[in-house]
Amino acid sequence: MKYAPVQNYINGQFVDASTDQTLPVISPLDGTLLSAVPMSAPKDLDAAVRAAKIAFHGWSHTPIKERVQVLFRYRYLLEKHLQELAALVSEENGKTMGEAIAEIEKCIELTEFAVSLPQLVTGEVLEVSKGVECRTEHVPLGVVASIVPFNFPSMVPNWTIPNALALGNCMIIKPSEKVPLSVGRLAQLLKEAGLPDGVFNVVNGDSAIVNAICDHPGIAAVSFVGSTKVAKIVYQRSTHHYKRCLALGGAKNHLLVLPDAKADMTAQNVAASMSGCAGQRCMAASAMVAVGNVDHIIQKICEEAKKIVPGQNLGAVISKEAKERIEHYITEAEAQGAKILVDGRHTTVPGKEQGTYVGPTVIDYVKPEMSVAKEEIFGPVISIMRTDTVDEALAIENANPYGNAASVFTQNGGMARYVIDRASAGMIGVNVGVPVPREPFSFGGWNESKFGVGDITGKSSIEFWTKLKKSTVKWNPEAGINWMS
Ligand code: NAD
Numbered sequence: 001m002k003y004a005p006v007q008n009y010i011n012g013q014f015v016d017a018s019t020d021q022t023l024p025v026i027s028p029l030d031g032t033l034l035s036a037v038p039m040s041a042p043k044d045l046d047a048a049v050r051a052a053k054i055a056f057h058g059w060s061h062t063p064i065k066e067r068v069q070v071l072f073r074y075r076y077l078l079e080k081h082l083q084e085l086a087a088l089v090s091e092e093n094g095k096t097m098g099e100a101i102a103e104i105e106k107c108i109e110l111t112e113f114a115v116s117l118p119q120l121v122t123g124e125v126l127e128v129s130k131g132v133e134c135r136t137e138h139v140p141l142g143v144v145a146s147i148v149p150f151n152f153p154s155m156v157p158n159w160t161i162p163n164a165l166a167l168g169n170c171m172i173i174k175p176s177e178k179v180p181l182s183v184g185r186l187a188q189l190l191k192e193a194g195l196p197d198g199v200f201n202v203v204n205g206d207s208a209i210v211n212a213i214c215d216h217p218g219i220a221a222v223s224f225v226g227s228t229k230v231a232k233i234v235y236q237r238s239t240h241h242y243k244r245c246l247a248l249g250g251a252k253n254h255l256l257v258l259p260d261a262k263a264d265m266t267a268q269n270v271a272a273s274m275s276g277c278a279g280q281r282c283m284a285a286s287a288m289v290a291v292g293n294v295d296h297i298i299q300k301i302c303e304e305a306k307k308i309v310p311g312q313n314l315g316a317v318i319s320k321e322a323k324e325r326i327e328h329y330i331t332e333a334e335a336q337g338a339k340i341l342v343d344g345r346h347t348t349v350p351g352k353e354q355g356t357y358v359g360p361t362v363i364d365y366v367k368p369e370m371s372v373a374k375e376e377i378f379g380p381v382i383s384i385m386r387t388d389t390v391d392e393a394l395a396i397e398n399a400n401p402y403g404n405a406a407s408v409f410t411q412n413g414g415m416a417r418y419v420i421d422r423a424s425a426g427m428i429g430v431n432v433g434v435p436v437p438r439e440p441f442s443f444g445g446w447n448e449s450k451f452g453v454g455d456i457t458g459k460s461s462i463e464f465w466t467k468l469k470k471s472t473v474k475w476n477p478e479a480g481i482n483w484m485s
Helices: 042-060 064-080 082-093 097-115 155-166 181-192 207-215 228-240 263-279 295-306 320-335 390-399 413-422 460-465
Strands: 008-010 013-015 022-026 033-038 124-129 132-140 143-147 170-174 200-202 221-225 244-248 253-257 285-291 339-342 361-364 381-387 405-409 427-430 466-474
Touching (some): 008 042, 042 132, 042 200, 042 207, 064 082, 064 155, 082 097, 143 155, 143 207, 155 181, 155 221, 155 460, 170 207, 207 228, 221 460, 228 244, 253 263, 253 390, 263 295, 263 381, 263 405, 295 339, 320 339, 320 381, 381 390, 390 413, 413 427, 460 466
Parallel strands (some): 143 170, 143 221, 170 200, 285 381, 405 427
Antiparallel strands (some): 008 013, 008 200, 022 033, 124 132, 132 466, 339 361
16 A cells, blocks of 8 residues: 555544544556545544534634635645645546646635635625614634545645635535545645644545535535535435535536637647546536537547547546446447447556556437437547537537536637527536636536535635624614614
8 A cells, every 4th residue: 555544634633533444545547556545434523523613713713814824825835735736636536647737726726716805705884874884794604514526636625625714614524535635635734834723624434424414413514516416415415404505516518519610729629628637527528519510620629539648648537437337338329329430448558557547539420319418427538419500509408407517619709609698507618628717706507517506616605605794783872763773
């Protein structure tokens, strides 16, 4: 085992879980056994909630301008350790080093937003009648929880950590059991940055801990990112216990390619979107709708896909099971009559035979009723459907139950606006394959890609991580009473 067994992080200390049940942590890059992650018991969560509750008094009463000083130092440490943090992300998740570096750079950007929060949460005050003032303040919720997926071991945790902490909450995070190492390292950096003990806690485990988080009376809010199936469970279960919940789910993102699109630019964007992070991004292009004759662009997409080489500029998928699932989708589509233009099945990387690689795959003549057209594949696969009109393409996009992202490739501004207005997704791209809003713009999908109100990052996160206190103040008796008294 390359690293020591993973521990929980409670009250500023790394501690063993109370059970000896563990799961192996395996590098998708080459099958190396990296570590073992504990399957904690609810009493481990109890200990974390107790520590967070005690820390909350001091942290929530620390002025926000002081709280963000910790995050300024955390941002500096992320930058200082960028290569090391990226190497860990790559090792446990399987993405390329370049992609992992980009992930840590995004963590830095997210933290930069959090340190700007004092400028955004100044509240409001107004003299509403003679001598009487109304005032609103953003107040932290208390102990909050964040449950995260495997595909961004560092970035998705950092969607929630800096903002929730800057706004005065104490947090418990449940990392993905597939990639628990990065969050442990983030805990060390937060401590080094001066975060008081108990403000940030890590409890490892699987669905048992997720369920315990949803049920725990000491936790005020739950943020979840993962598949739609589990997002629904978490949203239902935590709101059943009257908690605030924002649960981001899976996706099936459509790219509409029009005949007037710039061919090279479109092909490069489509290939990068479907294959980046081995297709394991909730913003990945997964379905392309070719409107009219765009054969010349499809040909270029295939040329681009062939330049993407597993083990070089394409990382591994998370596990053997994921590889089998993705390859099964491709085989099923072929059996149903779709045409495999570029085939990534049965890929091995010399010297890394235990790695779990799937090559880029382009499937043409896909019908909307096929599984590859409807379901989230979460691999480097693009399914191309063909329509005669933009309205038919939009009908396909609108019919899919998800709603994270959609993009249109065209040189016609009016047509781009037409698609922006009609696509049923929270994040839209025009000639952009991965339309992730950069900070300070907020991130969040629609439909079955998100349950709950608001978005997870940006200004929207202020509403999620705080509640408003409204006070009405009068000091001078001569103000008297009025019709509102
Ligand atoms: P997942 O839903 O399997 O797991 C997410 C978290 O839930 C993990 O911490 C896991 O331990 C826990 N979990 C798993 N099964 C559970 C169950 N039955 N009950 C309670 N908890 C459970 O997701 P994943 O495979 O880790 O991540 C991939 C998924 O995440 C994809 O669907 C992807 O689209 C989605 N994702 C969405 C976004 C977004 O912004 N919408 C971002 C990243 C990933």
